[in-house]
Amino acid sequence: MLRVESGGEHALVQAIKENWRGAALGEADRAMLAYAEKLTRTPWAMTRADLDELRRHFTEEQAYDIVVIACLFNFMDRAADAFGVELDATLRARARSAPEGEALGEAAAGKRS
DSSP states (O other): OOOOOTTSOHHHHHHHHHHGGGSOOOHHHHHHHHHHHHHHHOGGGOOHHHHHHHHHHSOHHHHHHHHHHHHHHHHHHHHHHHHTOOOOHHHHHHHHHSTTOTTHHHHTGGGOO
16 A cells, blocks of 8 residues: 655655656556545446456455545545535644645635535
8 A cells, every 4th residue: 555654755645646647656556546536436437357456456455445445535525525514723724734734624624615
């Protein structure tokens, strides 16, 4: 899975946020992100070939974790959107002050009205 240590490699984190396809990532990380993106954007288009590609790079347990984590984040985002959840002022301030979290306030609360 993505190996970005907290407090390091801010340029890589920013590159992944902006356009993961253009980021300096290995084949396994690209497969993971492609899978998660397809599951998020077009879940009805998922095929066994998508899962097989993930399994080519990861163990069965790791593939399971990738699927479950992507699904959980999608569920939480959709539930938050459905209920109009916004970041509270403290969390918004912390997100903006974090070197790799500057987009959180813009991406989350700013789009929920």
